[in-house]
Amino acid sequence: MLAAVGVRTVDELLEVIPPHARRPSLDAPAGLSELEVAAEVVALASQDRPAGNGPFFLGAGSYRRYIPAAVPALAARSEFLTAYTPYQPEVSQGTLQAIWEYQSLIAELLAMEVANSSLYDGSTAVAEAAMLAARVTGRSRVVVSASVHPEHRAVLATYAKGPDLDVVEVADEAALLLAAPGAACLITQNPAFRGDIVDLRALAEAAHAAGALAIASVDPIACAVLEPPGACGVDVAIGDGQGLGIPLSFGGPSVGIMAVRADLVRQLPGRIVGATRDARGVRGFVNTLQTREQHIRREKATSNICTNEAVYAIHAAVYLSLLGPRGLAAVAARSALTAHRAAARLASIPGCAVTNAGPFLWEFTLRLPRAAAAVRDAVLAFGIVAGHPLTGDDPNELLVACTELTTDADIDALADALTRVLA
Amino acid sequence: MRRSPESGARTAEPALEPLLVELARAGRGGGHVPDADASAVIPARFRRTVPLALPELVEQQVVRHFTHLAQLNYSVDTGFYPLGSCTMKYNPKVNDRAAALAGFADLHPLQPEADTQGALRLIWELERLLAGITGMAEISLQPAAGAHAEFTSLLMFKAFHAGRGEGARRRRIIVPNSAHGTNSSSAALCGYVVTTVPSDPRGNVDLAALRAALGDDVAGMMLTNPNTLGLFEEHLEAVMAAVHGCGGLMYGDGANMNALLGIARPGDLGFDVLHLNLHKTFSTPHGAGGPGAGPVCATPALAPYLPVPRVIRSEEGRFRLDSQRPQSVGRVRAGHGNFGVLVRAYTYIRQLGEEGLRATGEDAVLAANYLLSRLRPTFDVAFDRPCMHELVLTLAAQKSAGASALDVAKALIDEGFHPPTVYFPLSVPEAMMIEPTETEPKETLDAFADALLRIAALVRTDPAAVRAAPLSAPLARLDEVRAARNPALTWERASS
Incomplete structure (x- = not known):
């Protein structure tokens, strides 16, 4: 190969690199065989106490749930796991249909009209929802209830420093409803961080009376038994999908859920899959409404998100299909x-x-x-x-x-x- | 092409695979969890009243459905996937096994530190390994992807300048025209005004244009190096000096770090903050679009602004979380980042070691230059000089002959390959960006080059045949205009 390239060593290809920086020491240990590295990670993992080792009552936003055997067997198949973003739809229909079905399942579960293909997690979904509301309303004040997971509120506070949103935290749901005038959105969580069931209808009424968006971070499994956000008038429903067949994994990866009313679809961040047909009239799926996205709109995009959590959206789709x-x-x-x-x-x-x-x-x-x-x-x-x-x-x-x-x-x-x- | 299998499902239109709703029948399924009814403990006013019309299926149907879907995908495990700037290298399976160990996969993010010492140690060790590889001082593994890391880093820039009383003045970020779209959108999300600078005739940042764009209102510059043309900046030291000279900071987009493994360290080159894409350089699977992980690496001057919590090691060798960093930009994700991705990257780096990492960088550069040598006689190269880990062709001549970069990409599908990235970078007409990675043998590179040369010959003799591709894929070309004009984003709309 070197001869075909016309050099004697790879170094001849690297002369453009400043000499003082070339071929540094990385201070890395010597490599290991697979057997050795496997033993090393087993030793590290054995210093942890898995959640399944005894009675476990810790939740607070991440839940140890039963994962049916078929979920990882299907969703972690290497044809899903080792593909990337479906830039070439003709050879990516597996990803695209699975994600489109995820969008459909989430929309049905949350009783919302449209869902995107995933965000990073529940915490960044809160921040993306707040920024969406600021774009739609032209207002910058974001009111968030203490019902929302404290780490999610912390992430919102960090994100707010970017577009310069004014985040107001209120102690409870009553204070949240009173803070609606002038706000871009009201954000709550159902069930609340402390476990309480929250009245999302009251949230939507108060928000809409003030021209603000109602944003609810919901547990998708709770939506099977509680009135879902879409039936309560919520404009933007978000949440973390970890419970949908995804391992705890020390908090990540999981999947960030976002679903909206149909008229907000062009404000959604991230990728969206749509149905269409191929040149022979056969049904197929593509990434669509891409003029919202960073690779087309650059600094005018609705969000900077590119890589998302697709394979965990597929986990969620398999989980919901099985159950x-x-x-x-x-x-x-x-x-x-x-x-x-x-x-x-x-x-x-x-x-x-x-x-x-x-x-x-x-x-x-x-x-x-x-x-x-x-x-x-x-x-x-x-x-x-x-x-x-x-x-x-x-x-x-x-x-x-x-x-x-x-x-x-x-x-x-x-x-x-x-x-x-x-x- | 395999059409609707034996399921007998009614599809609303010709289809490769029925939808879940088309396969479902009322009353099917069950058996995964015992039935239960919560109405005794949920007050009526909070109970779900709207129907829950999820499809009802037996497990065998679900298994066949998703297995059929998986079989419609092209993936690294099925073939060569030279998607430029995405580093689609082979992912060793031991990485996945490591992430699935109960001590990692079945670990709750809020468990007491005494019960999570192995996970915290892995985070701490991975930070040290990445610091050695990049030459940066401190690292946060919290961001979930490259774009997330860009946003985090620019918040750090903002905090750094604000700390020096220059926050209000430094409102601009410089971005080259060859940059990823995320750079501009991350800067805008951070409240910055983006100034784009052009490339010079050798594919570098145009130094004169850069100097003209600089001023004391510049917060910093985002630079991908090697850039998206696969080229190492020839005037890197001059770029650094110019940006630093006006008080700006240098941000390294590490999307192309695979080219530099063991060859050069961004910290030694002068970057103030750098992000890595663990799913690219460090061989964690791309997951059909994610998850990734986007560590942010900082020099000592910028490290105080990294997200919290940080993992620290006590003198007794215990690991704990530290949130007492008053200058930190704060938390950017719940939990500890995409930990499952971190486990895979750690396993990968430990297996390679110092020499394996260096061989990775060298082999990636050699593979790209070998492909360049095979393709240069037939195709126009955007900037014809030795490349790093990827090469960019410009297919303007083929377009004039009747087949565009997109057509050639689709024809590669019929040759059995995943197409390279096309139409990016935006600064190159009819761009085709090819990144072979270090994990492909010479035979694969030759087969791919042979295929591209065959297609080039076909463009000259029968461009219409190229425009008709792909013929062997599960579907022919899809109507993207129809999808965007009349969005069908869920089941209800699809059948209407």
Whole structure:
């Protein structure tokens, strides 16, 4: 090959590089065989305690759920995994139809008219939704409720420094509705971070009365049993799709969901797949409405997003196809029923009380007689992950989640451990 | 071409594969989770009242459906995928196995630090490895993709200038006309005004135009090096001096870092901030469009602005998260970034080691120059000098002869290859950007070159045949105008 190129060494091709910088030391260790590297990563992973190793009540936005065997078997097939963005639709119909079906499934689940093909995650979806609202309304004030995941609010605050949005955080849903006048949008989360079910109709009414957009970050599985955002008048529904057949993976990758009313479709960030026909009249799919996107519009694009989370959108599509309406409602219902049994049991421990202001779904706030972080650590010694210590005004609050994987034996174990720790 | 398989589903129109809704029948499915009804614990006013019309299917139908769809895809695992600027190299399978280990895949982002020491250590170690590879001081692995990293980096620029009392004045970002579209849109998202500078006749940034564009209102310049023409900037040191001379910062878009592995380090070349695309250079699968990961690498002067939390190691060798960085731009993603991607990149780098990394860079450059030597006699090269990891042809002559870059790309499908990137960079007419990567043997490069030469000959004798391609793909060319004019983005609209 060198001879064909007309050089004796590769170095002759690299003379353009400043000599002082050429061929540096990388300070990297020597390479390993596959056997050796496999052993090394197993050793590293063994220093972690997987969520499945014992009763697990930690949620707070990421949930340990049952992943049907067929989900990774199909969605992680290498024809999906090792392709890229479908720039050549004739040889990418697998990706394109799967993503289009993801869009359709999400739109149906959320009762929204249009969904995009994915964003990075739930946190960046909050920020993209706020920027969409600012574009649509020409206003810069974004009001967000403390119901929204604290890390998602932190990401929104970071993003706001770019387009110079004025982010106002309010303590609860009542304050959110009152803050509508002059706002680009009102943003809430359902279920709320503390587990409460939120009234999305009230959100939409207050927002629309003030000419603002109603934005709801929802758990897609909760939408199987709760009135979905589209049926409540929400303009932009967002969320994190991790629960839809995607491993926890220490928080990522997952899939950021965004769905809107039909008249907002040209304001959507990211890729959108549309149906069309080929030259022979056969149905096919392409990336469409691309004049919104960075590779065409550059500095006038609706977003800078390019690479997204396609293969996890495909995971979500497979998961929803396998479970269907009955299976999805069962996942949500089983989680909720178990959580209510757990709440009743834990609230019966002396000094403990459930402090949610209204009805909750599958996650609830348990007030302990002592600091939640210390109690969580003490319970950990029993091999039980008790939940997420909240960092608000009350350091004694613990956020406790149940899923369809939580058993009555898990609840008994947590109740017994808490009783002993608190005794 | 394989048409609707044995499913017997009614499709609304001729189709390769029925839709899920066309396969579904009421009452089918179930068995994955026990049935349950939540109405006892959800007040009526909050319950779902609108129908949940998800398709109902048995598992076998779902398996065949998605298997058929997968078979309609071209992928790195099925063939040569020389998509320029995307670095579609082979992804070793051990990387996926590592990411699937229970200690990584079944780990919650908010578990106590005592239970996540392995994951935190992996993040810390990967940051050190990438620092050595890039010559940068500190790294955040939080951004989820390259464009996300660009935005993060420009927020760091903003904070840096604001910290020196120059935030209000420095409102412009310089972007070469060969840059990825994300550069301009990330800058605009950050509130910056974009000034585009042209290329010179050798494919470099036009130095005179750059100097004319610079001033004390410039926050910085975004430079991809090697650039999207596959060329190393010949005047890099002059570009650096000019931008730094007016108080601006240099941002390195690391999309093309594969060309520099072990060959040069952006930190040694003078960049202040650099992003990497782990899904490109570090062999994490591209996932049909994602996920990726976009680490941001900074010099000591810019490191205080990196996103939080950071992973730090105590003197006792324990790892913990640190959010006490008052100058940080803040958090840009929940959790710890696309951790599953980080595991794959770590595994890849450990397997290669110092010499393997250097061989990767050298082999990528050699492969591209070999293809260039095979194609140069027949095709016009946009800028004819030794390239780095990719080459850009201009097919203006073929277009005049009756077949455009797009037509030639489609004809490559019939030859069994995924087409290269076409019509990018925008500064080259009828551009075709070819990136072979280091993981293809010479036989593949020769077969690809032979195919392109055959197509070039066909353009001269029968351009209409080239325009008719592809004939062997699952579908013929698709009507993109129809898709955009009457958007059918979900099931309801598709059948109407």
